[in-house]
Every structure is written in C-alpha cells, then in structure tokens.
Amino acid sequence: MSLLTFTGASVDPLWHDLTLSVEPGEFLTVLGPNGVGKSTLLNAVLGTRSLTSGSVSAPHRIGFIPQQRMFDTDLPIRVRDLVGLSIEHGTMSRRRPRRSTIDAALAEVGASGLADRRVGTLSGGQQQLVRQAQAMATDPELLLCDEPLLSLDLSAQRAAVELLDRRRREQDTAVIFVTHSINPVLAVTDRVLYLGPDDHVTGAVDEVMTGPVLSRLYGTDVDVAEVNGRMVVV
Numbered sequence: 001m002s003l004l005t006f007t008g009a010s011v012d013p014l015w016h017d018l019t020l021s022v023e024p025g026e027f028l029t030v031l032g033p034n035g036v037g038k039s040t041l042l043n044a045v046l047g048t049r050s051l052t053s054g055s056v057s058a059p060h061r062i063g064f065i066p067q068q069r070m071f072d073t074d075l076p077i078r079v080r081d082l083v084g085l086s087i088e089h090g091t092m093s094r095r096r097p098r099r100s101t102i103d104a105a106l107a108e109v110g111a112s113g114l115a116d117r118r119v120g121t122l123s124g125g126q127q128q129l130v131r132q133a134q135a136m137a138t139d140p141e142l143l144l145c146d147e148p149l150l151s152l153d154l155s156a157q158r159a160a161v162e163l164l165d166r167r168r169r170e171q172d173t174a175v176i177f178v179t180h181s182i183n184p185v186l187a188v189t190d191r192v193l194y195l196g197p198d199d200h201v202t203g204a205v206d207e208v209m210t211g212p213v214l215s216r217l218y219g220t221d222v223d224v225a226e227v228n229g230r231m232v233v234v
C-alpha cells in the first residue's frame, strides 16, 4: 500500500485534480514557480491546509522541515530543549524525551556542538540544522522538506542531501523535497512533481525536465539545457 496518496486533490485556485501516490523510500522532488502552491501542498499533507476537493491520505509519523524563518533572537530556549519538544509532542510518544535521543538527533545532522546554545542566537544555517534534527527526531515515515538547503553552505547542502538519501534507503522513509533547483538532488530524485500555473506533471527527471513539457506548463517557450551534469531552465 502507498504511504501517501492524493486523490483528485485540489486547493483552489492553486492546483487541481492531483492524483499521486508516494511509496515508502521514494524521493519526490517538487518544483515550480513562486506562489504556485508548493508549500501549500506540504501543508495539505500535514492537515494545516484544507483541500477544496478530493482527498489526501498520509501516514502518522511525519517529519517537517519548514521553509526557513529565523527564530526570534530573544527566544529563551536551548537547542536541546527545542529538539526535545519535537520528540515529546510528535506523534511517536508522549513520554519525556531521553537526553540520548536528543543527542542522537543532533549528532545525525552534525549539530552536537549546538545543543546548549540558545536557538535565537544561531546563524541561519545553524538554525536549518536544528530544524533537520527536529524533523528526524520523531523517526518519521515521511519527511516533508520545504527548501531545506536555504542558508546552507555547499558542504552542508551535500551532507543534508546525503542524510535524507541514507534515511530513505535505510529506514524506507519517503521524502518530499520542495526546491527551486533540482541540481542538488538530481542524483537522488526518483520522480519530479512540477507544479505549473495551470497544470502539473509528474514523472522521472528526464520525462519532466524537457523543453516541450515545461513550455506547456508555463504556457511560454522554455528550454532545458544540461551543462556539466547540471540542469539549467531558461
């Protein structure tokens, strides 16, 4: 049985009649222009945004890396307490999280050294690592990642993609990855969902990332060029 299923799902006026199943361990990359409804799609999975028609069926344990917003500088909470809250209030358990569970989640994303810092005093990239740890801490069956590479340097971007890829290979966690550039996840993407202004298309990278398909989606001439193994949409 599929892990996540959209059936004739719409959020008016953004996207319509989306029918899509995501399997355990699958890496689905979601692309599309600003404001087309990519974050809304994740919110529909989380249940924080209602569909205007159709249905969505999602698993219980979902990890979420939200689109980056900085924590307030004065927020009086340490990194380890924030990650602990995710575990405590996640769907996995209502027990007080063990220190070792929090430490393991921070170590997994390379943020052990941040555990006792106040979150509001961390840099943008460091805060992104904390959000990764929060998402991983609940042992998710599905990870929803909204532009998770923002603010990360090149090596932290690679580490983040490797972490997600390892997680889906070893734990069968499905990953939905919203991004403006497919290049960092080109090698790990199984399928692309491309949301356009009036329609959407789903398929393997080489089926979707073509001039004719994207021209139809955007309603104007679009070329896809490959330069040194990277895709450029012009």
Ligand SMILES: Nc1ncnc2c1ncn2[C@@H]1O[C@H](COP(=O)(O)OP(=O)(O)OP(=O)(O)O)[C@@H](O)[C@H]1O
Binding pocket: 014, 032, 033, 034, 035, 036, 037, 038, 039, 040, 041, 049
């Ligand atoms: N809760 C809401 N109620 C009504 N409209 C909303 C709500 N959340 C977002 N929107 C609107 O829906 C549209 C799509 O927003 P969304 O954030 O899903 O786009 P996106 O594709 O993720 O964009 P970007 O690439 O710029 O992050 C925007 O016009 C936004 O203002």
